[in-house]
Amino acid sequence: AQKITQTQPGMFVQEKEAVTLDCTYDTSDPSYGLFWYKQPSSGEMIFLIYQGSYDQQNATEGRYSLNFQKARKSANLVISASQLGDSAMYFCAMRSISNTGKLIFGQGTTLQVKP
Amino acid sequence: KAGVTQTPRYLIKTRGQQVTLSCSPISGHRSVSWYQQTPGQGLQFLFEYFSETQRNKGNFPGRFSGRQFSNSRSEMNVSTLELGDSALYLCASSLEAIPLGAEAFFGQGTRLTVV
Numbered sequence: 001a002q003k004i005t006q007t008q009p010g011m012f013v014q015e016k017e018a019v020t021l022d023c024t025y026d027t028s029d030p031s032y033g034l035f036w037y038k039q040p041s042s043g044e045m046i047f048l049i050y051q052g053s054y055d056q057q058n059a060t061e062g063r064y065s066l067n068f069q070k071a072r073k074s075a076n077l078v079i080s081a082s083q084l085g086d087s088a089m090y091f092c093a094m095r096s097i098s099n100t101g102k103l104i105f106g107q108g109t110t111l112q113v114k115p
Numbered sequence: 116k117a118g119v120t121q122t123p124r125y126l127i128k129t130r131g132q133q134v135t136l137s138c139s140p141i142s143g144h145r146s147v148s149w150y151q152q153t154p155g156q157g158l159q160f161l162f163e164y165f166s167e168t169q170r171n172k173g174n175f176p177g178r179f180s181g182r183q184f185s186n187s188r189s190e191m192n193v194s195t196l197e198l199g200d201s202a203l204y205l206c207a208s209s210l211e212a213i214p215l216g217a218e219a220f221f222g223q224g225t226r227l228t229v230v
Contacts, residue, residue: 037221043203045221091158101148101163101171103207103219108157 002027002099004092006106013082014114020067021077021109023092031097034075036066039089039108048090051075082113117141119208119222127228133194136225140187140208146170147189148219149181152203161204164189196229203227 003026013019025034036048051059051066059066067076079086092106120139128134140147148163148171160173164183181191187208193200203226207219 105158
């Protein structure tokens with residue numbers, strides 16, 4: 001079975017500091033993609049970053065980077081220089097080659113940035 | 116470029132009634148998928164439509180149904196509403212579900228409350 005696990009229900013970080021949000025996954029498919037989404041209180045899911053299972057380098061998008069460790073089946077999101085606007089719910093998600101129309105989500109991590 | 120539009124944003128229905136939610140994808144996107152988000156179950160996949168055909172289906176009872184029109188707009192219907200159907204329903208559109216990295220763009224969701 002395919003599964004995403006986020007073990008941190010809530011996290012606090014001081015403004016301007018970096019924070020790592022954990023994500024582990026389980027799939028038997030050889031080809032898959034991993035996503036991180038941000039969900040502010042408005043409800044909309046905002047795409048942050050994508051990592052393909054065959055990508056050799058870790059993905060980066062501005063202040064976001066994905067620490068991909070394939071052997072450990074982990075895909076942690078690193079946010080550098082946290083801003084107050086980063087306070088939101090963060091979801092890790094996976095899409096696999098056997099089920100490309102479906103995103104499987106973790107339970108999410110609520111991040112609060114303190115001034 | 117207009118984003119994914121979901122209507123209505125909020126709905127209050129009575130148990131036993133039925134409801135129809137609408138999703139207009141980004142222009143040119145042919146894949147539309149639906150997700151249910153609740154505090155207890157998190158984000159769960161309902162179904163995915165591509166070119167008017169249901170391509171994937173999640174583990175929901177037959178009371179949940181959907182369709183996609185030739186202009187890619189999609190509707191989902193829930194019949195005989197139950198209290199447990201209260202949730203945020205999110206729609207996502209993408210150009211193609213393949214390749215794996217096709218970004219899914221989400222709407223702001225429809226918040227359904229069943230009383």
